[in-house]
Amino acid sequence: MKRILVVFIGIVLLLIACEKKSLPPQGKSEGPSVPKVFVEKEKVEKEHPLPPEVKIKLKKDGKDSYSWELTGSDVDQILKVNEKLRKQLGEKQR
Numbered sequence: 605m606k607r608i609l610v611v612f613i614g615i616v617l618l619l620i621a622c623e624k625k626s627l628p629p630q631g632k633s634e635g636p637s638v639p640k641v642f643v644e645k646e647k648v649e650k651e652h653p654l655p656p657e658v659k660i661k662l663k664k665d666g667k668d669s670y671s672w673e674l675t676g677s678d679v680d681q682i683l684k685v686n687e688k689l690r691k692q693l694g695e696k697q698r
Contacts, residue, residue: 655678655681656676656677657676658674658676658678658681658685659676660673660685660689661673661674661675670689670693672686672689674686
């Protein structure tokens, strides 16, 4: 019984001794080392603004020809849409 108690106490002391951190070398006596912290900035995705909205009111007459009305806030965008409609719908009429 005493033997088991002595072995148990020896194992406990051995485990306690192994868990302690070893002391840093005495060659350099700096203050406690500051852990390096890496800060990552969130990657902010730049959202591209949507192109100005152009509303199209498409009309078809009895002769299978098309006409349209365009409304919007950006003149350049309206002209681009108008040209695109002319190319796509104008060729079908001829």
